Amino acid sequence: MVLEAYILGSGGMMPLPKRHLTSVLLRREGELFLFDCGEGTQVSLRSLNLRWKKISAIFISHTHADHLTGLPGMLMLSAQVERHEPLTIIGPSRVAEFVHEMRRVLEMYINYPIVVEEIKNPHQEQVVYRGESYQIRAFPLRHTRLCVGYAFEERARPGRFFPELATAQRIPRGPLWSRLQEGHDITLEDGRTIHARQVMGTSRRGRKFVYITDSLAFPELFPHIARADLLVCEGMFEKALAEISHSKGHMTAEDAGLLAKQSGDVLKLALVHFSPRYTSHQLTLLEQEAQVHFPAAFAARDRQLIPIPFREEEELERQEE
Numbered sequence: 001m002v003l004e005a006y007i008l009g010s011g012g013m014m015p016l017p018k019r020h021l022t023s024v025l026l027r028r029e030g031e032l033f034l035f036d037c038g039e040g041t042q043v044s045l046r047s048l049n050l051r052w053k054k055i056s057a058i059f060i061s062h063t064h065a066d067h068l069t070g071l072p073g074m075l076m077l078s079a080q081v082e083r084h085e086p087l088t089i090i091g092p093s094r095v096a097e098f099v100h101e102m103r104r105v106l107e108m109y110i111n112y113p114i115v116v117e118e119i120k121n122p123h124q125e126q127v128v129y130r131g132e133s134y135q136i137r138a139f140p141l142r143h144t145r146l147c148v149g150y151a152f153e154e155r156a157r158p159g160r161f162f163p164e165l166a167t168a169q170r171i172p173r174g175p176l177w178s179r180l181q182e183g184h185d186i187t188l189e190d191g192r193t194i195h196a197r198q199v200m201g202t203s204r205r206g207r208k209f210v211y212i213t214d215s216l217a218f219p220e221l222f223p224h225i226a227r228a229d230l231l232v233c234e235g236m237f238e239k240a241l242a243e244i245s246h247s248k249g250h251m252t253a254e255d256a257g258l259l260a261k262q263s264g265d266v267l268k269l270a271l272v273h274f275s276p277r278y279t280s281h282q283l284t285l286l287e288q289e290a291q292v293h294f295p296a297a298f299a300a301r302d303r304q305l306i307p308i309p310f311r312e313e314e315e316l317e318r319q320e321e
Contacts, residue, residue: 003028003154003207003308005230005270007300008044012213012236012250012273013066015039018280019302021066022213022273024232025050026152031131034058034074035150035211035232041070042077044303053081057129059136060091061213062147063098072102079111086113090129090138092122092146122148125224134206139224141215143249149215151224154206158183158196165199207308213273216246217255225263229308232300233259234273235286257290257297269297270306 004027009020021038025045032055034041045052052074060068071089078087089099096116103110119128119138129136134154141147161181171177171194176186183203185195210225213234225231235253237245245252251259253271260269271290274283283299290297300306 001029003209005209005232005306005308006044006048006050007232007270007272007302007304007306008034008041008048009038010272010274010300010302011038011066012234012275014276016276019274019276020044021070022234023070024211024272025055026209028134030054031056033129033136033152036061036067036213037070037074038066039069042073045077048303053078053083055087056085057088057090057136059128059138059150059211060089060095061141061149061211062092062143062145063094064145064214067214068095068098071099072106072108075103075110075114076108079109083112086115088115088117088129090117090119092119092148094118119148122146137224139221141212141221142218143214143216145249147214147249149210149212149221149224151211151228152209154208156203156205159201159203162199162201169194169199171199204310204312207310209308214250216249217251217259219262221259222263225259225266227265228263229267229311230270230306231260231263231266231268232270232272235271235290235299236273236275238285239289253286253290253297253299254293257293260290260294260297266294267296267311268306269294270300270304271297272300274299 006025008023011019011021020040023038023041024035026033099116123140125139127135128138137151138148141149179186180196183196187193208228210228210231233256235256236250237252239252239254242252260266287299
């Protein structure tokens with residue numbers, strides 16, 4: 001099952017000609033989830049030819065303008081196509097007020113249901129969205145305004161099925177094999193009960209995507225980030241500007257690299273939310289400062305696609321290289 005992230009915008013504070021404001025789209029097969037919606041989000045969606053009407057939910061980190069000023073255009077854009085499924089918008093306090101007032105003032109034509117859910121206690125970790133085999137959690141950040149991060153987590157998958165073990169147990173091919181592959185125990189006609197673990201390997205963990213922007217780094221973030229296959233995290237300033245960065249409630253690229261390293265078993269770190277003071281060429285500096293502590297860090301670029309394969313697939317590709 002395909003899981004991939006699209007960096008729709010990597011900038012912070014103000015948009016630049018080739019750098020829109022921070023927004024990340026996560027695609028899991030036919031489901032799309034949007035994390036923040038900065039100015040220019042719909043431009044990147046159109047450029048990538050992504051089916052924005054399939055977006056199930058939008059997750060807002062906080063109510064600073066550079067993280068939600070793309071919402072009016074997104075909502076009106078979705079009204080231009082046939083859509084019957086509700087769009088869920090999730091975020092901390094005042095997100096509902098913002099959505100309500102912009103619809104009222106702009107007299108916005110919306111022809112589909114919009115459900116706005118404010119996180120009731122954003123100072124505590126909680127599940128804010130669930131699917132059939134995944135969940136999305138919100139957890140508190142430390143910024144100048146109430147702000148949350150998000151973690152998308154798949155449930156563990158059954159282990160590898162071994163046909164030779166099933167054959168040795170005289171289990172007929174067909175639906176019974178499928179039941180075992182799904183992790184269910186079965187009873188044969190001769191009365192024997194076969195447990196899935198008898199023909200399956202150990203369970204394999206699902207994938208994890210974490211989104212953090214506009215926050216200081218602090219130890220309580222470690223468990224939320226641990227074992228992330230992809231961490232998208234702000235790296236707004238270079239370490240020489242750490243004092244300025246921290247006074248504004250932001251991380252430096254070095255902070256992000258240390259955070260990924262200290263959290264444990266993180267596979268990749270994509271830096272975003274860059275200060276407009278840095279040109280595209282200067283982003284290399286931020287990338288290098290993060291890589292000192294976490295070599296798998298890189299400065300994400302607008303409209304970059306980042307695949308998130310299962311760990312065993314990633315390891316197999318490395319072996320083949």
